[in-house]
Amino acid sequence: MTIILYELQPTRSARVRWTLLELGIPFESIEGRGREIFAMPELAQIHPMSKLPALRDSGRPLFESAAICTWLADSHPQAGLIAPSGTWARALHDQWTAFTLAEVEANLQHTARNLFIYSEEERVPAVYEQNAREAKRGLAVFDGALKGKTWLVEDRFSVTDIFVGYAVVWARVQGMTADLPNVTAYAERILARPLCPYGAMG
Ligand SMILES: N[C@@H](CCC(=O)N[C@@H](CS)C(=O)NCC(=O)O)C(=O)O
Structure with a gap:
């Protein structure tokens, strides 16, 4: 292989x-x-x-x-980085990855494309505020889900945290997590993992 x-x-x-x-x-x-x-x-x-x-x-x-x-x-x-297909824990992995992409990351990405990829004439500054608001709604869901928990699925570190952690650290760099204590603590736990490469995000 x-x-x-x-x-x-x-x-x-x-x-x-x-x-x-x-x-x-x-x-x-x-x-x-x-x-x-x-x-x-x-x-x-x-x-x-x-x-x-x-x-x-x-x-x-x-x-x-x-x-x-x-x-x-x-x-x-x-x-043991992921629960097997057909288990409830695996359904939760699928839930959190889909939710991350649709409800958080799509908004972060739309702003990033406007800022760094589109030409100045193509940019629509009005979307920055909208995207931040929508991303924060998704992040607030994670704040609730992480209350009293260390990791997202079965409360043990898994590939779900690797996946979600990237979006959370990205949002943190954008200053969107300051009023979300559980998400902020989660981002710190992600960044403290010995093999985590997300520190390069800033
Ligand atoms: N949903 C995709 C996103 C892929 C994506 O947009 N990657 C960015 C880098 S983070 C990219 O390649 N951008 C170049 C471009 O948009 O042309 C994934 O999670 O793999």
Whole structure:
């Protein structure tokens, strides 16, 4: 089995890097090219929109950080980083990853695209406030879910925390978590994990 990860830190490829490190899987990294990585033909062969992260596992292409992290944890069950399919704990993993993407990250990403990817003429500054408000609604749900808990699923560290933790740390960098004590403490626990690469986010 050979794993090749296309990555650029501190993007969402950090989720995959961390999952691989937690699982102790050796992997080859395509990195250190700055934004030139997005123009690599071999990246386009994996991700139809040339986005990161992208992965080859024994030659097979896979994209979307949730799908990649879940697959890696599933295919190494002995590490206990994810509950098996068909269990309630696994349903909660699926719930929190979908919720993160739809209710928090989509809003953070829309603002980031306006700020860093769209040209000045294309930018719509009015969305910044709307996106922050919607992201905070999602983050408030996490604040409630984390009350009295250390980790999200079965109260033990899992790939769910690797996934959700990225969005929470991103929101924290944007100053959206200050009035959410449980989310703030969770972000600190995430950043304190020995293998966590999210410190590079700022
Ligand atoms: N939902 C995707 C997001 C992928 C994504 O947008 N990645 C960013 C880096 S964090 C990217 O490649 N941006 C380049 C672009 O939009 O052209 C995932 O979680 O993998």
